[in-house]
Amino acid sequence: MYDAVNGYRRLVALSIYGLVAAGGYLAALVIRFDLRWPPAYSAVFLGTLALLVAIRVGSSILFRLSLGRWRFISTRDVARLGAATATGTVVFYLLTRILPFTVPVPRSIIVTEWVLTTFVTAAIWLVYRSGYEWLRHHRSGINGSAKRVLVVGAGEAGNLLAKEMLRSPAGYRPVGFVDDDRAKVGARLQGLPVLGRIADVAHLVEQYGVSELHIAVPSASPDDLRRIVAVCKSTGRRFKVLPGIAEVLAGDVRVNHLRDVRIEDLLGRPPVKLKLPELAADLAGRSVLITGAAGSIGSELARQVALHGPRLLVCFDQAETELFYLEMELRRSHPEVKLVALIGDIVDAAAVDRVFRSYRPDRVFHAAAYKHVPMMEANPREAFRNNVIGTWRVGDSAGRHGAGKFVLVSTDKAVHPANIMGATKRLAEVIGLELGTRYVNTAFMAVRFGNVLGSNGSVIPVFQRQLTDGHPLTVTHPEATRYFMTIQEAVQLILQASVLPEVRGGIAMLEMGEPMRISDLARKLLELSGVQDVDDHIVYTGLRPGERLHEELIASDEEGIETSISKVHVVASRNGLTGGILGSVLAWERALGEGREVDVMSALSKLFPALGNGGGRPTHAPLADKSAHVAA
Numbered sequence: 001m002y003d004a005v006n007g008y009r010r011l012v013a014l015s016i017y018g019l020v021a022a023g024g025y026l027a028a029l030v031i032r033f034d035l036r037w038p039p040a041y042s043a044v045f046l047g048t049l050a051l052l053v054a055i056r057v058g059s060s061i062l063f064r065l066s067l068g069r070w071r072f073i074s075t076r077d078v079a080r081l082g083a084a085t086a087t088g089t090v091v092f093y094l095l096t097r098i099l100p101f102t103v104p105v106p107r108s109i110i111v112t113e114w115v116l117t118t119f120v121t122a123a124i125w126l127v128y129r130s131g132y133e134w135l136r137h138h139r140s141g142i143n144g145s146a147k148r149v150l151v152v153g154a155g156e157a158g159n160l161l162a163k164e165m166l167r168s169p170a171g172y173r174p175v176g177f178v179d180d181d182r183a184k185v186g187a188r189l190q191g192l193p194v195l196g197r198i199a200d201v202a203h204l205v206e207q208y209g210v211s212e213l214h215i216a217v218p219s220a221s222p223d224d225l226r227r228i229v230a231v232c233k234s235t236g237r238r239f240k241v242l243p244g245i246a247e248v249l250a251g252d253v254r255v256n257h258l259r260d261v262r263i264e265d266l267l268g269r270p271p272v273k274l275k276l277p278e279l280a281a282d283l284a285g286r287s288v289l290i291t292g293a294a295g296s297i298g299s300e301l302a303r304q305v306a307l308h309g310p311r312l313l314v315c316f317d318q319a320e321t322e323l324f325y326l327e328m329e330l331r332r333s334h335p336e337v338k339l340v341a342l343i344g345d346i347v348d349a350a351a352v353d354r355v356f357r358s359y360r361p362d363r364v365f366h367a368a369a370y371k372h373v374p375m376m377e378a379n380p381r382e383a384f385r386n387n388v389i390g391t392w393r394v395g396d397s398a399g400r401h402g403a404g405k406f407v408l409v410s411t412d413k414a415v416h417p418a419n420i421m422g423a424t425k426r427l428a429e430v431i432g433l434e435l436g437t438r439y440v441n442t443a444f445m446a447v448r449f450g451n452v453l454g455s456n457g458s459v460i461p462v463f464q465r466q467l468t469d470g471h472p473l474t475v476t477h478p479e480a481t482r483y484f485m486t487i488q489e490a491v492q493l494i495l496q497a498s499v500l501p502e503v504r505g506g507i508a509m510l511e512m513g514e515p516m517r518i519s520d521l522a523r524k525l526l527e528l529s530g531v532q533d534v535d536d537h538i539v540y541t542g543l544r545p546g547e548r549l550h551e552e553l554i555a556s557d558e559e560g561i562e563t564s565i566s567k568v569h570v571v572a573s574r575n576g577l578t579g580g581i582l583g584s585v586l587a588w589e590r591a592l593g594e595g596r597e598v599d600v601m602s603a604l605s606k607l608f609p610a611l612g613n614g615g616g617r618p619t620h621a622p623l624a625d626k627s628a629h630v631a632a
Contacts, residue, residue: 014057017065020120021056021113022049028112044103052092056117059088070128078122085121089114146173150201150210152228154179154187154194157242158216162190175208198231205235213239226524233527278499282363283308289361289403290315291346291394292368294322296452297409300491301365302326306334314340314359317368346390356401364398365494366391367409369425376421377545381597384588384604387424392431392585399439407498408432408446410507412483412551415448415558418610419546426608429507430581436505438582443504447497448571450483450512450551452490459518463525472539473522480543481515481550493568502563507571509553509560 029045030037063084065077089110096105149165151158154177165172176195179185184194195204204210213232220228225241232239288305292298293315299322302315313330317323320343327341340359344351346368355361369387370376376383391408398406410429413422429446436444453460459482463473485493489510497508519538526534543549554560560569584603591599605611 013065013070014060016124017060017121018053018057020124021053021117024113024116024120025049025052025109027116028109031112032106032109040103044101044105047101048092048096048105051095052088052113055088055092055095056085059084059091063087070125070132073125073129077125081121082118085114085118146171147211148209149174149212149214150195150204150208151177151192152179152198152201152213152215152232152239153177153217154181154184154189155217157218159189161214161216161242162192166190172212172214175210176204178204198228201231202235205237210235211237213237215239215241218242229527279495280308282499283310285309285311286362286404287312287359288314288363288365289355289359290365290367291317292366292409293317293341294319294326295367296458296487297490297494298365298367299326300487301367301494302330303333304491304495305365306330306337306339310337310363312338312340312359312361314342314355314361316342316344316346316355318343318345346394347385349393352393352397356397356403360401361398362404363498364394364403364406365409365498366394366406367494368394369409369428371411371421373413373419373421373546374544376424377419380420380601381592383420383424384600385592387421388427388431388585389589389592391428392435392582395432395435395444399435399442399444403442405443405498406432406435406445407494408444409494410446410448412448412450412553415552415555416610417608418548420604420611421546423604423608423611427581427585427604431585433505433507434581445497445503445505446507447494448507448509448553449485449490449493450515450553451485453484453486459521460525463522467525472537473526474539474541475519475522476541476543476547477549478517478519478540479549480518480547482518483512483515483551483553484521485510485512496565496568500563500565500568502561502570508563509569509571511567511569512553515550 025045025048029041033041063080065080065084093107093110096110149172151162151174158177158179162174162177165174174190174192176193177184177189178196178198178201179194180197182197185196187194195208201213205213213235215225215228215232217224217228229239283305288310290298290301290305290313293302294317298315298317302313306313315323315326315330323341323343327339330337330339342355344355346352368390370379370383395406395408408428411422411425413419414426414429415422417423417426429448432444432446436442452458466473493508493510497503500508519540522538523534526537531537554571559572561572563570588600588603591597
């Protein structure tokens with residue numbers, strides 16, 4: 001059915017092009033002789049008419065002029081039209097000079113026909129497209145469903161967005177633009193006026209009956225975006241943002257790219273974007289293992305690695321359902337990548353060894369870990385087994401089986417650890433670095449960063465669930481601060497560390513700017529949600545077990561060393577933990593197996609004196625008193 005309709009459109013389009021050429025030829029002849037028909041040229045006209053029509057139709061096919069989708073006509077199509085008609089004119093002129101006509105076709109007629117055919121064809125396209133768009137908007141207006149939209153930003157992004165809405169309204173009717181560039185005020189884009197500056201939005205919304213605002217300033221800094229959001233919020237109208245500059249540069253801006261403003265759009269610093277030109281060469285054709293692949297970081301790692309053509313991608317996790325959906329997504333988006341999804345526990349020595357023996361990974365990204373601080377305070381044994389023993393299992397297998405690189409995903413809570421989670425992740429860092437001295441053919445490294453916005457169980461999803469349920473947002477302390485980064489930034493840092501020579505045997509860290517107060521984050525989210533009295537919707541609960549007011553990225557006995565990437569540093573440690581830890585890990589594992597958890601906890605307390613006092617109060621009980629601690 002589709003082929004039949006498409007063929008019909010092509011036939012109609014080619015017929016119209018032929019008729020335009022014939023009409024243009026006739027008009028050119030009449031114009032040449034002062035609107036009179038010259039009998040002497042009747043024979044040559046009739047003899048060359050079919051030739052000209054055939055040339056015009058043939059050049060339309062050759063230059064792939066639009067053959068039925070005229071509502072999508074663009075300037076590129078007009079350029080092809082000019083090339084097609086110019087080529088056809090040259091061919092027609094040469095043939096009329098070669099063929100034995102008694103009276104030659106005057107050159108002025110040939111040139112006039114070329115001009116008429118080109119402009120009339122372009123005019124038909126324009127009338128068709130304008131009529132189609134008017135009809136769609138007229139119908140949507142009759143139905144009363146079209147939302148009147150004011151576009152914030154009269155740059156390339158705003159222009160492309162308005163163009164898309166005019167072409168395919170999708171329930172939107174743009175009424176104009178606002179922009180802070182005074183030179184643009186009063187100008188027109190896509191036939192729509194730039195009505196004023198961003199500060200004028202409030203009265204323009206009332207004047208033009210705007211029901212929705214679309215922010216099309218993808219290059220805006222977080223400070224500028226916060227200012228724009230505040231102005232839009234003051235109108236009481238819904239607003240959306242066009243997020244990506246990449247689509248604008250590619251000329252691909254769609255209405256469905258619009259989304260609500262997210263909290264990560266309002267970070268106190270511009271998101272860091274690292275260039276990864278070496279990554280494709282490092283991953284292409286290799287076997288890559290990702291542990292914790294079903295988690296927020298692990299799944300994004302899998303997506304990014306799949307983009308770079310690995311020979312084999314092994315996703316390892318014990319979360320069956322999340323791994324199932326990740327596998328479906330990757331098989332759909334990257335069918336060319338050989339993918340293996342494995343259910344297993346990183347503490348299971350036999351399972352881990354089997355993965356390495358079967359798939360021989362060249363690159364290992366170890367993202368599997370327990371990360372929730374209060375929960376790990378209540379479950380210290382499991383935190384130690386997973387984060388310490390599990391890291392040793394995976395890292396040791398990577399070294400024994402000859403993996404080229406092992407990258408550990410760590411956390412800022414490993415700096416001066418004051419809770420079980422931080423202590424176990426610091427031990428994981430040390431284990432990785434010490435394994436690097438044992439297995440010199442494997443490059444061991446760690447990556448340390450702060451809180452990841454939007455990751456499973458992080459503060460933003462918790463806040464959003466509380467908002468959905470109609471509950472106030474719970475914040476531990478008014479002055480509590482954290483370093484925040486997006487999932488994309490975190491994954492970029494992990495991948496950059498894997499190809500940065502300076503990081504081998506060290507810890508990579510992203511320059512994350514100044515920490516943000518969690519209470520400020522809560523206020524911004526409430527403002528984006530339209531809540532008026534934001535302070536009335538925040539409840540302070542006090543620091544939870546294991547939490548502290550402020551986190552650090554570098555310990556007092558560590559040093560940040562610059563790398564070839566300006567935003568990435570290598571952390572050099574001098575705290576004396578390295579050396580002998582691997583032997584202790586084996587002893588700790590035996591102690592856990594024999595039920596001597598208290599010995600392990602005692603050893604951790606000696607290594608990390610601040611453990612248990614992260615928020616200025618005791619935060620955990622000895623493992624032997626675990627049940628009492630949980631009840632408390």
